[in-house]
Amino acid sequence: MTRLIDLARTGGRVFSGGWREPAGGAAAVVEPATGAVLAEVGVADADDIDEAVRGAGIAQPAWQAVPPLERAAVLRRAAAVLTEHRDEAAEWLIRESGSIRGKAEYEVASTVDELWAAAALPMFPHGELLPDPAGRQSSARRVPLGTVGVISPWNVPLLLALRAVAPALVLGNAVVLKPDPRTAISGGHLVAAVFERAGLPGGVLHVLAGGPKAGAALVRNLGTDMIAFTGSSAVGRQIGAEAGGALKRVSLELGGNNALLVLDDADVEAAAAAGAWSSFFHQGQVCMAAGRHIVVESVADRYVDALCRHAAQSTVGDPWTDDVTLGPLIDVAQRDRVDRIVRESVAAGAVLREGGGHDGLMYRPTVLTGVTPSQPAFWEEIFGPVAPVIVVADEDEAVRVANRTEYGLVASVHTGSVSRGAALAGRLDTGIVHVNDPTIDDNAFVPFGGRGASGNGHRHGIGRNTDEFTQWQWLTLPGAG
Structure with a gap:
């Protein structure tokens, strides 16, 4: 041919x-x-x-x-x-x-x-x-x-x-x-x-x-x-x-700084799998990537442990020659930007739970905990394989934190009750909401688009x-x- x-x-x-x-x-x-x-x-x-x-x-x-x-x-x-x-x-x-x-x-x-x-x-x-x-x-x-x-x-x-x-x-x-x-x-x-x-x-x-x-x-x-x-x-x-x-x-x-909300009745293992996909898919270089994992306190430890396992098990390398989970970032400027956000956030009090290193343009999937609004990982669209975790007391605080951004593209809600997820979707200031799915999804037949800075x-x-x-x-x- x-x-x-x-x-x-x-x-x-x-x-x-x-x-x-x-x-x-x-x-x-x-x-x-x-x-x-x-x-x-x-x-x-x-x-x-x-x-x-x-x-x-x-x-x-x-x-x-x-x-x-x-x-x-x-x-x-x-x-x-x-x-x-x-x-x-x-x-x-x-x-x-x-x-x-x-x-x-x-x-x-x-x-x-x-x-x-x-x-x-x-x-x-x-x-x-x-x-x-x-x-x-x-x-x-x-x-x-x-x-x-x-x-x-x-x-x-x-x-x-x-x-x-x-x-x-x-x-x-x-x-x-x-x-x-x-x-x-x-x-x-x-x-x-x-x-x-x-x-x-x-x-x-x-x-x-x-x-x-x-x-x-x-x-x-x-x-x-x-x-x-x-x-x-x-x-x-x-x-x-x-x-x-x-x-x-x-x-x-x-762009987007999308929220993945994990409520107290969520299937934590399934939520963590969706969260890893949402932050690490295509090295996080997707406008729909999960930029903030907002997790209710009662399930936060289990969620972070599961998310870290997904990050640690991921392989990074040349996608043309190797069967890998993640490929390279697009260029040095993007690599340096991702690394700056991680380093500045850790310096401001975030905890590096997994990853954080790189070999050339190959950036390891990274999990940050203890993320607060005083850190760039909370506010900036990272566009790299980084999962910042913010722990909240309850559903109402989760909604407030999710809406605390200029972006409004997509959110994902993980809960054991579909009706609870649907009700919460109406409180989120985004153009797209998924219940019990990753933040990353699109097809030719939906009204895809965002609000605000998105x-x-x-x-x-x-x-x-x-x-x-x-x-x-x-x-x-x-x-x-």
């Missing part, structure tokens, strides 16, 4: 009116586990972005005019292409982003789901008949926005790019995608190659990896009608301010994407309706 990624043709290039060399030059893609150079990719500068937006604007009207079922067929073919090349896609996710194999395979499968779900969007009603006092035929219909700019992150690069790109395209928009240059292949070249193989018309999709200046150019350009951003809350605030000044739509899917209320998912990536147009025609 012919490989999907052909670096002899695409290496050092961006996908914008075909594969071309960018003005911004090129950069190496480095394997975090080994430091090996995997590929050379093109890096866009502001001029490259502006050229891509112009090209997208030219191509968009003809793409909008393509019958919806034909646009949907392109998405179905894209799903088939990615399915055929799922092993190759997983390989890039493992080597480029440090994913363990299970995470990589799950990400590819979830991305295929997103493509199939997006392909169904044109089948949904896209308008309404309205009453009209003048006796005209009056209707409201959803029409494309125009050109959508997508800025996607490095941690789940393929899924979090396609989650916005796929619905935006099938609903008639052109897209300019700027993936993070650290995962320019799995978050960019794969996307371009899949749609190129699926027969998407030229100029409708542009894929240009780049840094902050390229992202700023995409947000600033008046030719983008919407910006869909997934990343840090700090950058999201900047994008929101810039886009708001230009009166363009913006979707912000940002986002601006945008929701991804099959039932909401039409609202997000189209706009209303009121149409009247003479004569009786």
